Amino acid sequence: MNRIVAVLAVVTAVDVAQRVRQLRDRPPGERAVVAAGFLAAAVVLAAVATPLLDALDISAPNLQIGAGVVLAVYSAVALVRWDDTPALARTASGRPVPIRPLEAEPTGEATKQYDRRVGAAPAERARQNPAAASGRAFPPEPLVPLLFPIVLTPAVGVVVMAVAARNGLLVPLAASAGVAIALAWPAVDGVVGRRPVRLLSATLGVVAGAVMVVDGAFAV
Amino acid sequence: MWVLVFGGLRAFVVQAEHCGDPDVRSITDSVDAAVGWFARNQNADGTWLYRYDRDVDAAVGGYNITRHAGVTMSLEQAAARGFGNAAAVSEDGIGWAVSNLVDGPGWRAFASADSDTVSSGPSGLLTAALVYRRDRTGTDTYDDVMHDLGAFMVAMVNERGQVYAEWGVDTAAPVPELYSRYFTGEVFWALALLHRTFPDGDFGYGAAAERVARYIATERTKVEEFEPDLPDHWAAYGFSVMTSWPGYALPEEYDYYVRRQSGLQSLQIRYESQRTNSTFSYFTRGRQTLGAGLGTIGEALGHWTVVAEASPRLDEIAGPLAERTRCVAGTLMARQVGDDDVSDDDDPDAVLGAWFQFDVTQMDDQQHALSALLAALPWPATAEVG
Numbered sequence: 001m002n003r004i005v006a007v008l009a010v011v012t013a014v015d016v017a018q019r020v021r022q023l024r025d026r027p028p029g030e031r032a033v034v035a036a037g038f039l040a041a042a043v044v045l046a047a048v049a050t051p052l053l054d055a056l057d058i059s060a061p062n063l064q065i066g067a068g069v070v071l072a073v074y075s076a077v078a079l080v081r082w083d084d085t086p087a088l089a090r091t092a093s094g095r096p097v098p099i100r101p102l103e104a105e106p107t108g109e110a111t112k113q114y115d116r117r118v119g120a121a122p123a124e125r126a127r128q129n130p131a132a133a134s135g136r137a138f139p140p141e142p143l144v145p146l147l148f149p150i151v152l153t154p155a156v157g158v159v160v161m162a163v164a165a166r167n168g169l170l171v172p173l174a175a176s177a178g179v180a181i182a183l184a185w186p187a188v189d190g191v192v193g194r195r196p197v198r199l200l201s202a203t204l205g206v207v208a209g210a211v212m213v214v215d216g217a218f219a220v
Numbered sequence: 221m222w223v224l225v226f227g228g229l230r231a232f233v234v235q236a237e238h239c240g241d242p243d244v245r246s247i248t249d250s251v252d253a254a255v256g257w258f259a260r261n262q263n264a265d266g267t268w269l270y271r272y273d274r275d276v277d278a279a280v281g282g283y284n285i286t287r288h289a290g291v292t293m294s295l296e297q298a299a300a301r302g303f304g305n306a307a308a309v310s311e312d313g314i315g316w317a318v319s320n321l322v323d324g325p326g327w328r329a330f331a332s333a334d335s336d337t338v339s340s341g342p343s344g345l346l347t348a349a350l351v352y353r354r355d356r357t358g359t360d361t362y363d364d365v366m367h368d369l370g371a372f373m374v375a376m377v378n379e380r381g382q383v384y385a386e387w388g389v390d391t392a393a394p395v396p397e398l399y400s401r402y403f404t405g406e407v408f409w410a411l412a413l414l415h416r417t418f419p420d421g422d423f424g425y426g427a428a429a430e431r432v433a434r435y436i437a438t439e440r441t442k443v444e445e446f447e448p449d450l451p452d453h454w455a456a457y458g459f460s461v462m463t464s465w466p467g468y469a470l471p472e473e474y475d476y477y478v479r480r481q482s483g484l485q486s487l488q489i490r491y492e493s494q495r496t497n498s499t500f501s502y503f504t505r506g507r508q509t510l511g512a513g514l515g516t517i518g519e520a521l522g523h524w525t526v527v528a529e530a531s532p533r534l535d536e537i538a539g540p541l542a543e544r545t546r547c548v549a550g551t552l553m554a555r556q557v558g559d560d561d562v563s564d565d566d567d568p569d570a571v572l573g574a575w576f577q578f579d580v581t582q583m584d585d586q587q588h589a590l591s592a593l594l595a596a597l598p599w600p601a602t603a604e605v606g
Contacts, residue, residue: 056230056234057237058237059490061487062234062490063234065233070225149222153221154221154224157222218483218484219486220483220537220540220541
């Protein structure tokens with residue numbers, strides 16, 4: 001598989017714009033844990049890819065076709081969806097709490113209303129899961145649900161494995177390292193965590209998925 | 221969601237590829253069984269049982285001289301690899317073919333005497349058989365025949381490198397604008413073999429082979445309107461022989477064709493090996509293909525492997541090609557009729573060692589499967605066992 005396509009596939013499968021948007025209100029420490037966890041998961045997935053395929057009697061090009069299909073479908077759906085809810089900002093009923101736009105001025109009645117509504121989410125979590133609220137939860141929130149299942153989706157898993165099986169460990173890990181930096185670095189939120197960026201990413205994901213399918217079909 | 225996605229992929233996209241674990245011994249046993257089928261089903265005149273219906277235990281009839289030549293070629297391949305019982309069976313087949321040559325202006329060809337046309341392909345495959353026989357025995361018994369056949373094939377190649385499919389007996393000229401999907405590769409391969417065998421003579425074999433090679437690799441797909449491409453195992457044979465010419469280096473402009481062909485054949489075995497004929501497999505993958513169809517995939521992959529190994533630019537696909545070739549062998553072995561598959565209603569002579577589809581086998585099922593198994597022998601998965 002072409003290395004540029006391989007890197008593009010990993011980055012678009014993570015859906016960095018959407019994930020950064022969802023993580024924007026999380027403390028830097030938590031985001032660092034999410035990023036490190038993602039990189040560790042990518043290492044494991046990449047390392048087990050070839051032995052797992054051998055055990056399941058699957059050739060690497062065939063998995064590439066499958067991963068391409070998953071990536072293309074995921075990215076096509078991403079083109080028409082955008083989740084503006086912070087990862088943990090949900091009411092007890094599971095309904096997302098509206099969030100303050102990044103560019104909004106933190107003054108005025110609307111902002112006060114927003115703060116009151118978002119403030120309810122941690123309270124709800126504390127009521128339902130006191131251990132989490134006190135920081136004693138296991139697994140800790142940065143891992144569940146922030147890393148899994150929000151960041152580490154099936155699309156990420158199958159794409160990282162397919163790229164590793166076809167290109168070796170270096171390419172998926174290099175791409176994952178770049179993704180991890182974006183996840184951990186709050187300074188990129190305003191640039192990356194925007195819907196136009198996600199539209200671009202999803203478009204590239206559809207293209208990368210299609211290329212993976214065709215390239216996998218004609219691969220040896 | 222993970223279970224849904226990965227379960228869905230496993231069920232519908234990445235089903236298990238049933239390649240088995242072929243080694244030298246198991247492939248050798250399978251080759252022996254295939255050769256045994258030809259030995260038991262050869263007629264007194266050197267021809268073979270052409271088509272057999274297992275369900276009614278009867279020969280279906282018909283005969284095809286291209287396939288006769290192909291069977292002799294495969295048997296000679298086996299004989300060359302040390303399967304001694306193949307040599308005697310092949311000898312009778314060659315004898316029948318040589319007694320059925322027709323004369324033309326300055327050449328002879330293998331054809332039906334009562335036909336209005338002379339096809340180019342049968343002479344190519346018979347020539348290949350004779351070259352293998354010459355290499356194996358070290359004798360020049362059929363050198364004159366080979367040159368006569370070679371002269372016919374050179375006459376059937378035009379300046380562009382196209383191979384005419386038929387010679388018109390009445391017009392005493394090739395039938396214009398008529399090309400065959402497979403005769404082109406068969407003639408190309410035979411001419412490449414002849415050039416390797418007789419490199420010093422002024423026969424024109426090498427020049428004609430190079431013209432055909434260039435046409436196949438760079439023009440044929442568009443000119444003859446094969447889209448995306450024609451999977452051509454005979455072309456693989458031809459190019460693999462060219463890489464054995466002293467000092468020959470595959471031109472870089474052929475790389476795309478080699479990679480494309482390799483990919484097409486790889487795709488086919490990666491798909492075909494998923495078929496099990498279970499109900500689920502039948503609905504998601506279709507029925508298993510003919511023995512001949514599966515065999516041609518293995519022949520192509522095996523010979524593209526030779527090309528890739530001989531060409532540094534293609535080195536990175538040599539390993540995967542060898543792995544796919546072994547997969548074909550394993551798949552063939554799993555589908556071959558073995559001792560345990562013969563029922564009381566069967567005629568063991570007609571079914572043992574054969575490949576069936578819809579309870580019917582045709583001699584080229586065994587021919588292509590045999591050649592594919594032989595093509596897999598250089599790349600055993602496990603230690604040599606005998």
